[in-house]
Amino acid sequence: xxxxxxxxxxxxxxxxxxxxxxxxxxxxxxxxxxxxxxxxxxxxxxxxxxxxxxxxxxxxxxxxxxxxxxxxxxxxxxxxxxxxxxxxxxxxxxxxxxxxxxxxxxxxxxxxxxxxxxxxxxxxxxxxxxxxxxxxxxxxxxxxxxxxxxxxxxxxxxxxxxxxxxxxxxxxxxxxxxxxxxxxxxxxxxxxxxxxxxxxxxxxxxxxxxxxxxxxxxxxxxxxxxxxxxxxxxxxxxxxxxxxxxxxxxxxxxxxx
Amino acid sequence: xxxxxxxxxxxxxxxxxxxxxxxxxxxxxxxxxxxxxxxxxxxxxxxxxxxxxxxxxxxxxxxxxxxxxxxxxxxxxxxxxxxxxxxxxxxxxxxxxxxxxxxxxxxxxxxxxxxxxxxxxxxxxxxxxxxxxxxxxxxxxxxxxxxxxxxxxxxxxxxxxxxxxxxxxxxxxxxxxxxxxxxxxxxxxxxxxxxxxxxxxxxxxxxxxxxxxxxxxxxxxxxxxxxxxxxxxxxxxxxxxxxxxxxxxxxxxxxxxxxxxxxxxxxxxxxxx
Numbered sequence: 001x002x003x004x005x006x007x008x009x010x011x012x013x014x015x016x017x018x019x020x021x022x023x024x025x026x027x028x029x030x031x032x033x034x035x036x037x038x039x040x041x042x043x044x045x046x047x048x049x050x051x052x053x054x055x056x057x058x059x060x061x062x063x064x065x066x067x068x069x070x071x072x073x074x075x076x077x078x079x080x081x082x083x084x085x086x087x088x089x090x091x092x093x094x095x096x097x098x099x100x101x102x103x104x105x106x107x108x109x110x111x112x113x114x115x116x117x118x119x120x121x122x123x124x125x126x127x128x129x130x131x132x133x134x135x136x137x138x139x140x141x142x143x144x145x146x147x148x149x150x151x152x153x154x155x156x157x158x159x160x161x162x163x164x165x166x167x168x169x170x171x172x173x174x175x176x177x178x179x180x181x182x183x184x185x186x187x188x189x190x191x192x193x194x195x196x197x198x199x200x201x202x203x204x205x206x207x208x209x210x211x212x213x214x215x216x217x218x219x220x221x222x223x224x225x226x227x228x229x230x231x232x233x234x235x236x237x238x239x240x241x242x243x244x245x246x247x248x249x250x251x252x253x254x255x256x257x
Numbered sequence: 258x259x260x261x262x263x264x265x266x267x268x269x270x271x272x273x274x275x276x277x278x279x280x281x282x283x284x285x286x287x288x289x290x291x292x293x294x295x296x297x298x299x300x301x302x303x304x305x306x307x308x309x310x311x312x313x314x315x316x317x318x319x320x321x322x323x324x325x326x327x328x329x330x331x332x333x334x335x336x337x338x339x340x341x342x343x344x345x346x347x348x349x350x351x352x353x354x355x356x357x358x359x360x361x362x363x364x365x366x367x368x369x370x371x372x373x374x375x376x377x378x379x380x381x382x383x384x385x386x387x388x389x390x391x392x393x394x395x396x397x398x399x400x401x402x403x404x405x406x407x408x409x410x411x412x413x414x415x416x417x418x419x420x421x422x423x424x425x426x427x428x429x430x431x432x433x434x435x436x437x438x439x440x441x442x443x444x445x446x447x448x449x450x451x452x453x454x455x456x457x458x459x460x461x462x463x464x465x466x467x468x469x470x471x472x473x474x475x476x477x478x479x480x481x482x483x484x485x486x487x488x489x490x491x492x493x494x495x496x497x498x499x500x501x502x503x504x505x506x507x508x509x510x511x512x513x514x515x516x517x518x519x520x521x522x523x524x525x526x527x528x529x530x
Contacts, residue, residue: 056437075439082437088430092452092529105438105448133529153438 003034005157005189006055010064013050023214024050028064030208030217035187039200041247042210042218048193051215052159055191056080068157078106081155083163087146089134095121095145096130102153120148124178140171147179151186160192164199176203176231197251201243202231209250219250317498322506325499339507342473342484345401349408350469350515354462356409357416364417365424365450366442382418386411386472390479404476404484411472412465419464423457424450456530459523466515474508485511 011028014021024047032038040048053059054066057073057080066073068080081102089098099117103109121127124144134142143163150158164172176199183190194200200207201223209219223243225234234240264281268274299319305311306318313321329335364371390407397403431449440448477486485504492500 058433058436076437078439080437082434084430084434086430088428088434090431090449090452092455092527101435101448102438105435105440105444135529159437 004031005034005036005069006030006032006191007067007070008051008055008064009067011051011054011061011066012063013047013054013059013061025054025061026214026216028215028217032189032191035189036206037183037190037192037204038206038208039192039194039204040208040210041194041197041200041251042215043212043251044195046210046213047215048210049161051210052082052161052191052193055157056082056159058082077157078153079156080159081150081153081157082159083146083150083161085162086166087134087139087142089142089145089149091134094131094133095126095137098134098145099148099152102149106153108153117152120152124148138171139167140175143167143171143175144178147175147182151182154186156189158188158190160190160194162194162196163192165195172199173232179203180231197244197247198235198240199231201240201247202234207243207247209247219247221246314496315498317502321499322502326503329503335503335507338484338488338504339511341401342477342486342508343511345404345476345484346408346470346473346511349405349472350412350466352405353409353412353465353469354416357413357461357465358420358458360413361417361420361424362446362451364421365446371421378414378417382414386414387475390475394479399480400482401480404473404480407476408469408472412469415465415468416461419457419461420454423454423461426457427453456523456527459519459527462519463516466519467512470508470512470515 008028008030011025012023013025014023028051040051042048050059054061055068055073057066057076060074068077090101093101096117099120100109100113103113118127118130121130124147126141126144126148129137129141129145134145137145143166146163164175167175180203190204192200192203197207204223207221207223208217209221210216211218221243225237225239229237261278264278265274266277268277302311302316303319306313306316306320326335364374386407389410390403393406393410394403397406427450431453432445435445435449473484474486474489477484478490481487481490485508488504489501492498492504
């Protein structure tokens, strides 16, 4: 790892409510290299989403520090693009206007904006839907628009919080493939949170397994397919199953029905 | 055959044509029956009056109502009263709506303020605002200002209550999405809370448009100087039931028209549904 993009130091995070407090994350130390793609898997409620919220600056840690480019994160970082579990497109805005949202919020509108949006819509195969409302789109289309909305501001770090979990299997594979294509041409630092081990392996350079609550880093594994393969091609390799088994073993003890 | 062709306009296939024909026939029959029911009521009323089955002095009669309406239209009297009621109502309704939206926004902005004032608003919502009428007249004076205030008070509370609920029902993750982009509270208000609540705002307006008319008419009852409410009270006192009926019919038309105007606005603005 030559350049460190994201650094988490001794992170502790708890949530306090009327009922008491819940320790969400404990002793998290993590380095993410520039243009590295890491996946975080773990049982539900282990603090995966909290981890992303901390990195984005949405919430502060109780102890420890988050650094991006060696600068401590104290507020929302403009360099972060965050994608949620569902598309959360604004139904009163057209596809075009939804994609423009991030630019509006970040005060990045200029004379070049319309061309920029048109270009990104074209490259995602959404050109025929520019002036449609989200209600007229399929689930996969919507998530594609959400991806365009996230990437239009050209973030250096991409935080993905189970972005494909609400989609059906085929659409999910297609979108993984497309995302991987996009990242091929525009390398970014990506942190993908997922409960889908196969997705984690087929997308990431490194997979991190979190323990049950309070979330700690339990296991880290480097994923290496030697030559550049697409996510679907990776799924067909024998070594894929080995990675899967290794991660499954670490997760398995937490499976109780 | 011509009717069938007209009713199946735009059909894609024969089955589609059949479907369109049935659907359109159903809608037409509903409209026709609605009109028939209305006409039948007036015709029956007229016949019963002419036959002497009902006392037209107490029950009035369509032909006499029509005669009076024509007379009042000729001397311009009814137009004057309609104008007064309409202006009072519109000022009260618009004022109540705008103020109500502003107050709801303040309550959204400061949760503390809302929790603090909530019990008072709940009580204000439950007491019949009409009961405040005499107080308002004593304080504000016996004139249109009191009527407008009644209309405003009666509609504003509904707007506030419905909007506060609507604002809180906006999906939390849509707000989170904006926060991850670094949005300010003001941006969250204008980019998500208000646009997401437009359908709620229209529902609130539809409820309050009728309520503000109630406020206006009750105000005119109490102030008793001019307007359709005044005509109703005056007509009742001098046993001129025809005058009462003329006012009520005009009021119904007014209320219906205002409701439909809001629906038209809603259709123009809420394009995404």
